[in-house]
Amino acid sequence: MLRPNRRGGAVAASAFPSDLGGGEPLIVVRDLRRTYAVGPDRVAALAGVSVTVERGAFIAVMGPSGSGKSTFMNVLGCLDRPDGGEYRLDGEDVGHADPDSLAAVRNRKIGFVFQSFHLLPRLTARANVELPMVYGGIPRAERVRRAAAALEAVGLGDRWHHRPAQLSGGQQQRVAIARALVNRPLLLLADEPTGALDSRTTREIMELLRDLNRGGLTIVLVTHEAEVAAYAGRVLTFRDGRLAGDAPPADAAGAAVPG
Amino acid sequence: MSPAESVRTALEALRANPLRSALTMLGMVIGVAAVIAMVAVGAGARDQVLRQIASLGTNLIMVGQGSVQRGAVRLGAGTAASLTEDDAAAIVREIPGVAAVAPSVRWGLQVVAGNQNWNTTLFGITPDYLEARDWTVTAGRPISDDDVVRGGKVVLLGETVVRTLFGGGDPVGETVRMFTTPLTVIGVLGGKGQNAGGQDQDDVVFVPLSTAKRNIPGMAKTNPRFVHSLVVKMGDGADMAAAQAQIRDLLRQRHRLAEGADDDFWMRDLSEIAATRDASSRALSFLLAAVAAVSLLVGGIGIMNIMLVSVTERTREIGLRLALGARRRDILVQFLIESATLSVIGACAGVALGIGVAVAVAGMAGWPALIVPEAVLLAVGVSGAVGVFFGLYPARRAARLDPIEALRHE
Ligand SMILES: Nc1ncnc2c1ncn2[C@@H]1O[C@H](COP(=O)(O)OP(=O)(O)OP(=O)(O)O)[C@@H](O)[C@H]1O
Ligand SMILES: [Mg+2]
Numbered sequence: 001m002l003r004p005n006r007r008g009g010a011v012a013a014s015a016f017p018s019d020l021g022g023g024e025p026l027i028v029v030r031d032l033r034r035t036y037a038v039g040p041d042r043v044a045a046l047a048g049v050s051v052t053v054e055r056g057a058f059i060a061v062m063g064p065s066g067s068g069k070s071t072f073m074n075v076l077g078c079l080d081r082p083d084g085g086e087y088r089l090d091g092e093d094v095g096h097a098d099p100d101s102l103a104a105v106r107n108r109k110i111g112f113v114f115q116s117f118h119l120l121p122r123l124t125a126r127a128n129v130e131l132p133m134v135y136g137g138i139p140r141a142e143r144v145r146r147a148a149a150a151l152e153a154v155g156l157g158d159r160w161h162h163r164p165a166q167l168s169g170g171q172q173q174r175v176a177i178a179r180a181l182v183n184r185p186l187l188l189l190a191d192e193p194t195g196a197l198d199s200r201t202t203r204e205i206m207e208l209l210r211d212l213n214r215g216g217l218t219i220v221l222v223t224h225e226a227e228v229a230a231y232a233g234r235v236l237t238f239r240d241g242r243l244a245g246d247a248p249p250a251d252a253a254g255a256a257v258p259g
Numbered sequence: 260m261s262p263a264e265s266v267r268t269a270l271e272a273l274r275a276n277p278l279r280s281a282l283t284m285l286g287m288v289i290g291v292a293a294v295i296a297m298v299a300v301g302a303g304a305r306d307q308v309l310r311q312i313a314s315l316g317t318n319l320i321m322v323g324q325g326s327v328q329r330g331a332v333r334l335g336a337g338t339a340a341s342l343t344e345d346d347a348a349a350i351v352r353e354i355p356g357v358a359a360v361a362p363s364v365r366w367g368l369q370v371v372a373g374n375q376n377w378n379t380t381l382f383g384i385t386p387d388y389l390e391a392r393d394w395t396v397t398a399g400r401p402i403s404d405d406d407v408v409r410g411g412k413v414v415l416l417g418e419t420v421v422r423t424l425f426g427g428g429d430p431v432g433e434t435v436r437m438f439t440t441p442l443t444v445i446g447v448l449g450g451k452g453q454n455a456g457g458q459d460q461d462d463v464v465f466v467p468l469s470t471a472k473r474n475i476p477g478m479a480k481t482n483p484r485f486v487h488s489l490v491v492k493m494g495d496g497a498d499m500a501a502a503q504a505q506i507r508d509l510l511r512q513r514h515r516l517a518e519g520a521d522d523d524f525w526m527r528d529l530s531e532i533a534a535t536r537d538a539s540s541r542a543l544s545f546l547l548a549a550v551a552a553v554s555l556l557v558g559g560i561g562i563m564n565i566m567l568v569s570v571t572e573r574t575r576e577i578g579l580r581l582a583l584g585a586r587r588r589d590i591l592v593q594f595l596i597e598s599a600t601l602s603v604i605g606a607c608a609g610v611a612l613g614i615g616v617a618v619a620v621a622g623m624a625g626w627p628a629l630i631v632p633e634a635v636l637l638a639v640g641v642s643g644a645v646g647v648f649f650g651l652y653p654a655r656r657a658a659r660l661d662p663i664e665a666l667r668h669e
Contacts (some may be wrong), residue, residue: 074663079581080663099587100586100587103584103585103586103587104584104586106582106584107583108584112582112583118575118578118666120576122271122272122275131579132584134260134264135260135580135585135589179583183584
């Protein structure tokens with residue numbers, strides 16, 4: 001059940017049940033809307049987005065700045081609630097759920113990776129990875145064991161006692177990925193995960209994400225870079241809060257270049 | 260998140276900023292220390308006073324002849340000769356709960372031993388008097404019923420009298436003179452020191468009641484049964500107020516006082532003195548409570564201030580925790596525990612400091628510091644409540660943060 005990854009670590013394939021959950025796609029979004037009031041103006045960050053994401057997919061989200069990518073990710077991540085449209089995650093209507101159930105959904109079904117890592121500086125790598133399990137009510141001994149395994153899986157088994165400041169950017173992002181995976185989510189959301197990394201580290205992180213996806217994890221990531229989008233199986237292009245393109249990476253790259 | 264996890268998380272956060280946490284606690288430490296020290300020193304002082312009052316006996320009722328109402332205009336104590344040994348017998352007979360009644364007469368006079376003389380106060384007493392007023396006899400023997408019946412020419416000396424007449428030597432068996440009557444010293448009274456009013460209680464001599472009446476010229480002219488005062492000792496747990504009322508009724512009836520006429524005797528309950536002392540120490544307690552309230556308020560505001568700063572600084576952390584699945588309640592509890600921990604640890608340090616100060620102050624003042632466990636528990640409990648109360652506003656601010664905005668916070 002374990003498949004080796006390129007760094008000699010191992011990712012538990014069974015952790016990401018791509019083929020479970022009945023026939024329904026993991027994400028079903030219909031006419032999703034999110035409008036911000038800025039003074040007297042109303043900004044439609046999402047102006048009716050409909051998309052379906054199958055289990056096990058690897059999706060890249062692209063588009064110009066301000067086109068609504070982050071807003072879309074926030075809604076997918078149940079951090080924000082849409083003010084119009086439908087959002088079903090794993091067969092559950094989460095578009096209209098209350099804050100506490102959304103917190104539970106985030107804890108159990110979703111892993112987040114951020115551009116700026118968002119590790120707590122005073123905690124060790126392992127304690128950072130333990131955090132989602134703390135809120136999931138998992139006993140301490142099991143937390144320690146699972147956090148150590150998750151760090152092992154991202155190739156940082158020997159750095160568990162380091163604090164974020166004692167790690168490189170790439171290593172910090174690996175810790176963040178371990179943290180995102182440790183509760184065995186169905187969905188990994190990454191908003192510009194390589195935005196703060198150099199190209200070599202970007203490649204390492206993307207290879208890690210690709211291995212995780214091959215292990216069955218559904219990934220949606222936002223990027224401005226075609227090389228990053230190339231790892232995905234499908235690219236969603238946003239423009240002015242709408243879906244302007246939905247194609248494999250090669251076509252999307254072509255479409256992104258006008259003419 | 261489990262309560263234990265919340266506490267661990269809160270402690271971790273406080274450890275991250277040890278100096279700030281310590282300074283925040285300082286307000287609490289000083290406030291609680293001041294209260295604990297003042298309560299302990301105050302309780303020690305109060306205990307001292309209560310012990311002095313208890314040395315008089317709180318279950319005693321003193322009855323004296325003469326009227327308190329007529330006070331200054333009456334013609335001199337004792338002239339009315341209203342109180343008698345028969346009154347004493349009647350009280351024992353008719354008032355329930357009376358343990359003993361000790362009649363006595365009192366006279367200021369000079370006693371002479373060899374070429375030494377000394378002005379002191381003489382009491383003519385019965386053996387009950389010694390018991391009622393808790394006098395002990397340290398050398399020789401006490402006055403007996405037989406002495407009283409015979410009018411024996413014997414005397415007990417107070418410590419002060421022994422010191423002045425005999426220079427501290429053993430006086431038992433020696434002779435002292437009162438007027439022209441020689442008295443044999445049969446014993447020495449145990450020392451009582453000063454009373455609450457600062458008088459030397461050991462400057463006394465005791466002779467049998469009958470001896471005093473027979474040998475002090477002019478004392479028993481009008482009525483051989485008269486006495487100056489009665490000490491009524493009530494049994495344990497007696498209702499002092501009820502007993503006083505009953506004694507008053509009995510004496511008025513025996514003295515044939517018309518309705519509306521003034522008492523021709525006065526009465527004093529020593530528990531009244533204790534109650535007065537108690538009331539003044541209660542006033543002190545109110546003052547202490549006010550000081551405590553103000554210092555806890557100041558400490559609480561300090562904690563609230565730091566918690567607000569902390570919430571602002573840790574906005575991104577809060578956003579992250581929310582993203583990872585923390586519920587608003589988890590965030591609220593985390594910050595509440597942080598502020599409660601700050602104030603309770605502060606209070607515990609304050610208790611330790613306060614006890615140290617109390618012991619030092621009491622040592623200098625010369626009485627024991629009384630550490631009141633209730634005060635310690637109250638201080639810790641109340642400061643925990645203060646921590647929660649003043650932590651509530653910052654914690655609610657933290658819990659209401661929007662996760663997206665919190666994550667984006669610089
Ligand atoms: N909290 C907010 N209040 C008001 N307007 C907002 C808010 N968040 C986003 N917007 C607006 O919504 C639109 C979409 O923003 P969003 O952050 O989703 O863009 P994006 O595609 O992620 O851009 P970038 O590539 O720069 O990250 C923008 O016009 C932005 O100004
Ligand atoms: Mg964005």
